[in-house]
Amino acid sequence: MSDWAVVTENLVKKFPQRAQAAEKTEAKKKSFWPFGKKEPRPMFTAVDGVNLQIKRGEIFGLLGPNGAGKSTTIRMLCTLLEPTSGRAAVNGFDVVKQANEVRRSLGTVLAGERSIYWKLSGRENLTYFAALNHIPPAVAKKRVDDLIERMELKERADELVEKYSTGMRQRIAISRALLARPPILLLDEPTLGLDPQAARNLRELIVDLQKEGHTILLTTHYMEEADQLSDRIGIIDTGKIIALDTPEGLKQRIDQAEVIRLEVSGWDDKIGAQLRSVAGVDTLTPRKLEQDSQWEISLQTANSRAILPVVVEKVNHNGTRLLNMNIVRPTLEDVFINLTGKALRD
Amino acid sequence: MESTTLARTGVISNLRALQAVISREWTIFMRYPSWIISLFIWPLIFPMAYLLTARAFSGPDNTGLLQFQAATGQSEYIGFIAIGTMIWMWQNVVLWNVGFALRNEQHRGTLESNWMAPTWRFAFLLGSSVPQLVSMLLMLGVSTLEYTLFFGVRFEGSLWLSLLVILFAIPPIYGLGFTFASLVITAREANAFVFLVRGVVMIFCGITYPIAVLPGWMQAIAAWLPQTYIIRAFRTAALSASSFDAIAPDLLMLALFGAFWLCLGYTIFKWMERRARQTGAIGQY
Numbered sequence: 265m266s267d268w269a270v271v272t273e274n275l276v277k278k279f280p281q282r283a284q285a286a287e288k289t290e291a292k293k294k295s296f297w298p299f300g301k302k303e304p305r306p307m308f309t310a311v312d313g314v315n316l317q318i319k320r321g322e323i324f325g326l327l328g329p330n331g332a333g334k335s336t337t338i339r340m341l342c343t344l345l346e347p348t349s350g351r352a353a354v355n356g357f358d359v360v361k362q363a364n365e366v367r368r369s370l371g372t373v374l375a376g377e378r379s380i381y382w383k384l385s386g387r388e389n390l391t392y393f394a395a396l397n398h399i400p401p402a403v404a405k406k407r408v409d410d411l412i413e414r415m416e417l418k419e420r421a422d423e424l425v426e427k428y429s430t431g432m433r434q435r436i437a438i439s440r441a442l443l444a445r446p447p448i449l450l451l452d453e454p455t456l457g458l459d460p461q462a463a464r465n466l467r468e469l470i471v472d473l474q475k476e477g478h479t480i481l482l483t484t485h486y487m488e489e490a491d492q493l494s495d496r497i498g499i500i501d502t503g504k505i506i507a508l509d510t511p512e513g514l515k516q517r518i519d520q521a522e523v524i525r526l527e528v529s530g531w532d533d534k535i536g537a538q539l540r541s542v543a544g545v546d547t548l549t550p551r552k553l554e555q556d557s558q559w560e561i562s563l564q565t566a567n568s569r570a571i572l573p574v575v576v577e578k579v580n581h582n583g584t585r586l587l588n589m590n591i592v593r594p595t596l597e598d599v600f601i602n603l604t605g606k607a608l609r610d
Numbered sequence: 611m612e613s614t615t616l617a618r619t620g621v622i623s624n625l626r627a628l629q630a631v632i633s634r635e636w637t638i639f640m641r642y643p644s645w646i647i648s649l650f651i652w653p654l655i656f657p658m659a660y661l662l663t664a665r666a667f668s669g670p671d672n673t674g675l676l677q678f679q680a681a682t683g684q685s686e687y688i689g690f691i692a693i694g695t696m697i698w699m700w701q702n703v704v705l706w707n708v709g710f711a712l713r714n715e716q717h718r719g720t721l722e723s724n725w726m727a728p729t730w731r732f733a734f735l736l737g738s739s740v741p742q743l744v745s746m747l748l749m750l751g752v753s754t755l756e757y758t759l760f761f762g763v764r765f766e767g768s769l770w771l772s773l774l775v776i777l778f779a780i781p782p783i784y785g786l787g788f789t790f791a792s793l794v795i796t797a798r799e800a801n802a803f804v805f806l807v808r809g810v811v812m813i814f815c816g817i818t819y820p821i822a823v824l825p826g827w828m829q830a831i832a833a834w835l836p837q838t839y840i841i842r843a844f845r846t847a848a849l850s851a852s853s854f855d856a857i858a859p860d861l862l863m864l865a866l867f868g869a870f871w872l873c874l875g876y877t878i879f880k881w882m883e884r885r886a887r888q889t890g891a892i893g894q895y
Contacts, residue, residue, distance in 0.1 A: 343726070344725060344887065364619075367727060383637075383638045383641050383642075393723070396627050396630060397727055399616045444617040445615055
């Protein structure tokens with residue numbers, strides 16, 4: 265058995281760009297005749313040379329903004345997509361040449377809550393997917409009962425899924441992934457769309473699953489979630505792994521830095537430009553808050569005490585007003601900003 | 611770790627998975643009550659326009675029917691039209707239901723979760739077709755009963771020969787459906803093709819008239835369409851006391867068409883499966 269649960273070597277996935285997205289060449293614009301020699305379609309690189317080695321029994325977080333390549337990586341690992349080049353192995357099986365062995369080794373929950381049938385009950389869904397996963401009927405019945413019990417769905421297991429809450433549907437989707445007791449779980453944005461309580465319960469479940477020996481590859485764009493759950497984190501942006509370490513290791517990279525968080529109203533980009541030019545400010549990232557006209561501004565600096573008076577003075581101009589201010593330790597979000605110059609939520 | 615994976619491989623496991631797909635599809639089908647319309651009401655309504663047109667053309671003393679009898683060898687014009695429209699409805703429903711089976715899974719969001727299971731992929735298409743086939747066979751039975759009760763049609767042929775024709779009709783009709791299902795996943799939109807195919811069947815296969823009335827070039831095209839043979843053989847078997855020999859040439863043609871369309875359907879499915887892994891078409895809407 266391989267020492268690694270998941271290995272990828274220079275994994276690349278390219279997609280042909282859609283016609284409307286790909287800019288037409290001059291020659292094509294002028295040509296009326298639709299046939300003849302076709303120009304190669306421009307390609308979009310979603311995953312660009314990803315190298316990962318995930319240990320057995322660890323929770324590995326893949327953290328990155330939307331469109332960074334997290335889901336495409338997961339889809340290649342669970343055999344829904346074929347890599348354009350490079351190689352990936354799950355539980356020692358090649359994802360292209362031994363796809364069925366890979367599927368038997370994996371339980372996958374893709375983002376979204378529609379991976380189960382809404383016109384079937386929770387129990388009917390699990391019984392159906394147990395058969396698809398080739399679990400013998402006698403074993404399947406007990407397994408379905410156990411999972412329903414574990415997910416606290418016993419009272420409503422025979423109701424149609426369309427009557428369930430989002431959190432309950434997610435629990436059925438996770439039960440589906442656990443049915444065959446696979447050694448490796450791929451969880452793609454598992455807490456997306458859940459209310460805070462349901463998300464907390466799910467995070468506890470993920471920790472329990474690790475204790476039972478499952479290897480978990482978790483993708484998320486919630487930095488707190490990655491920080492709290494992951495033994496190691498790979499930060500992915502524009503298809504590339506730009507950093508890979510333990511959460512503490514990643515934060516230590518900018519440990520000498522401090523982060524000044526300002527809460528302001530009425531943000532003006534001109535003030536941002538002025539603050540960036542202040543000696544000692546490494547990065548500045550504004551983020552609009554949900555409240556109208558309020559912004560959170562993060563400034564990374566090596567010495568907050570030295571620049572604080574200048575920052576405060578420059579902020580209170582052109583209708584911008586400082587509402588609150590904190591000096592905090594760097595988070596994974598700050599690591600991401602430090603590496604890419606942009607916020608995770610951009 | 612609790613223990614090793616519970617999944618077991620083998621032919622029996624794949625057959626159980628196929629059975630599970632059939633059972634799932636049947637359960638969902640029964641939970642949408644609109645099937646009652648397709649089963650009881652649509653077979654009565656759909657041929658009505660053709661039947662009333664035929665009644666108008668037959669004249670007040672039915673002299674027009676002599677012309678019809680001379681061209682078709684059949685006096686039972688209502689049965690003649692009913693059988694043509696039943697076969698057309700069957701093909702039409704297969705194109706919409708089987709042809710869009712995978713696409714509908716894609717819309718539900720369940721295609722990927724099915725596709726990630728370590729099971730025989732063709733089972734998803736095959737399994738989705740079985741409940742649909744059962745419902746269509748029920749519709750044929752109900753239609754026959756309704757035409758007998760409400761229109762006084764006399765099906766004087768052999769029940770067993772009629773069932774034999776239906777059996778031989780299944781492979782070409784569903785083979786075409788399988789081919790469509792795979793192309794729909796690739797093209798993501800196939801309504802225009804469905805309209806084209808059912809239009810071709812309506813015009814060329816003689817659902818309400820004998821193909822003898824068509825010009826020669828249209829008859830040549832009709833000879834390449836399995837529905838032509840299904841309709842002709844079914845009329846021969848159901849409406850008049852005929853022997854097996856009368857329908858044997860049509861059954862032979864249906865066997866050939868069936869083999870061709872099933873092979874084509876499976877080949878295109880395998881091609882689509884591979885292409886979808888390369889392009890990500892399975893997860894796209």
